[in-house]
Amino acid sequence: MASSPWEEVLAVQNEGKHELSLQGSYVNTRIEASGLDPCIFKLTGLNLLKIAGTPIETISDDLENVKNLTSLMLENNKLKCLPDSLGKLTSLKFLDISGNRLETLPHTLSHLVNLQSLNANLNQLTSFPDVSNFKQLAYLYISKNKLTSLPEGICDPGLTLLSIIEAGDNEITTLPAEVSNLTHLIKLDVSSNKLSTLPYELSECPKLKELAIKGNNLKDRKLLKLAEHSTKALLNHLGTLLDKERAAAGGGGGKGKKDKKKKGRGNKSEKPEIERDVISVLQFEPDKGLVITAAAEVLAVRQYIVCAIMRNLDFGKSNNLYKRFIQLQTRLHENICEKRQKATIATHDLKLIKGPLLYTAAEPSKMELTPLNKAASTTAEALVKELRDEADALRKEKKRNTFSGIHKYLDLLKGKELYPCLKDLEDDVISFPPITNCEKTRINKLTQDILVEVTSSESLETCKKVMEETLMASLLLGIGSGDEGDAEKAEEAHAEAENEAEATGLAAAPVDTSRMRFPQKLTVEQVKVVDATGNLRVIYPSRVDLQNPAFDVVRNYE
Known part of the structure; x- marks a missing residue:
């Protein structure tokens, strides 16, 4: 039966x-x-x-x-x-098959042409199917297996989105020279393999920023020393060796070679064609910095929290920039937060916050708060009951079995005797994750400094990953206030629009400078989280955070 x-x-x-x-x-x-x-x-x-x-x-x-x-x-x-x-x-x-006992993978894996991320770490793989069909693939993780080479097809020029390959702790003996075909490769980790040489063509990967080769028995020991110093120094050295090799073969000398070297990685006299986006990190100041204490009560409910401050924001660059920032949070909750199942993001107007803050848990019937967009205070118990009643009524009205809006997150509190919350110095609740933050610290179009809060019951790394994605997306959105150079470019754009209008006899349309791709800048200040006895739990962003090669990080401290 x-x-x-x-x-x-x-x-x-x-x-x-x-x-x-x-x-x-x-x-x-x-x-x-x-x-x-x-x-x-x-x-x-x-x-x-x-x-x-x-x-x-x-x-x-x-x-x-x-x-x-x-x-x-x-x-x-x-x-x-x-x-x-x-x-x-x-x-x-997205396919994650890591941490299993797989020795082979089905050849039909090659049919998954829409894969963007493939994680096969921590298995016993000795071979790998052809990956040349994965035209959408951006991330490939195959570390800690028994592979003797990178997957077949890995250097196909069609893999234009492939940006990260992690293949450390295998038995790889050689790397293909065609790796330079990967025009968007940002990180290549081949540490702890059996490499004796590196292809000089690695120096021609235009976006390669991180090359991990530690733990290989390379004949040229200088490569390992350079790698310890910086990837840039290592790639410059490989580029020099490549030039010499081509010159010796009679194919790389003369004027062509000189022109190429002028555009090389090591030429500091030539200004880059594209200036990069920058996150500027301000160090936590003991006397002024924001401290959050994580109480013991919250550890069994929703124990992980990471916070950071975005400073000097300017939502006035365009009429809809603030709206797009709110939409950004919604999108992050749907995607990287996996519909709030993994983590929740909350934003607060810093000038409305009285710190230090307390991250704790309270009985639902005793936890008072004024939810976002509400005028009256209520208890967490009453709010959750109200939302459940609304959800039930809506489902009956629409004859559906699904939650909508905020209602779909209610199950995350199911069975909890205590609810997590973030309180300010006046003991007011300013956040009730994963349901809502509160009216007291609500941001608006004039907000200049924002406290970003990320909480999770899964892991600290989850919080950090979501926070980095939030900061990077905010950076690219262009909410950071620009410098004089940006202002000049904006003026040029406005002047160009006016000239065009004069030539056509039409009124000049407003120019949305926030969408222009001159370099964006975002200032981020560290926030410290400690436990009830004052011991550090996390400070973000630390030196090991914000390692994404898609933007530069300037740390304004020694």
Whole structure:
């Protein structure tokens, strides 16, 4: 007699959800008793399926039925193989099969032409399918396997989006010279392999900023020393060796070679064609900096918090810049925060904050707050009940089984005896994650300094990742106040618009300078989080944070 579907599967079916996450001891007990629920593979509307930290060794061929999957997370199981039917999930964008016991991958993996991120770290792979079809691939993680070479097709010129390859701790003996075909490669990690040489052509990867080669037995020991100093120095050295090699072969001398060297990495006299975006980091000042204390009560509820301050913002650059910043937070919650399941972002007007702050947890009936866009205060208990009642009424009215808006996050508090909150010096709640922040510190178009708060029950690294993405997206949005050079360019743009209007006889249209691609700048100040005894938990951004090579970081301290 067939057993009934698992409660998690029924919840997806009955509530019209598009995500299913299975992990934890309760899931493991059922898998050990009777295997994975086959009804999972009848959930054709799923977009995300996560099965993590379980004892499963195989996945059914019926996986192909979940054809709308865009994210498949199978990390830290005991998988020994994957089904060929995996190749039929052609909508997949994110695939994580790390931390398993895989020795090979199905050749049909090459059919996943929409993959953007593939994580196969921590397996026992000795070979890898051809990746030349992955034209959308940006991130490839294959560290800690038994690979003797990079995957076939890795140097295909069509992989124009590939920016990160992590292949450390394998048994790779050589790198292909064609690696220079990867025009957007930013990071290449081949540390702890069996490399004896490096292709000089690595110096021709135009965007390569991080090359990790430590732990290889390179014949040219100078390469290892240079790598310890900087990737730039290493690539310059490889470029010099490449020039010499081509000159010796008779193909690189003369005027052409000189012209090329003028444009090389090491020529400081020539101004770069494109100035880069910059995040300027202000150091935490003990007497002035913002401190947040994480109380013991919150550790069992939602223990991780990371904060930073964005300073000198200017939402007046365009009429809709503030609106776009609010939309940005919504987009981040949907994407990198995985619909707030992984983390939640809150923003506060710094001038309305009285610090130091306390991150704690309180009984729902005793926790008073004034929710965002509300005039009256209420308790967290009453707010959650009100939102649940609204959700039930809305579902009945629309005859749907799904939550909408803020209502869909209510399940994140299910079963919690205490609710997390962030309080100011006056003991007022200014944030109630993951539901809402509060009216007291609400930002507006005139806000110049914003405290960004990221909380999670998953990990500190999750908070840091979300915070970095938030800062980078804010940087690119152009909310940082510009310098004189930016003002001059804006004036030039306005003048050009006026000249065009005069020539055509039409009125000059307003110029939205916030969208112009002259270099953007964002000033970020460190915020410190300590525990109840004053010991440091995290200060952000630290020296190890903001390592994204897509922008430059200037740290205004020694």
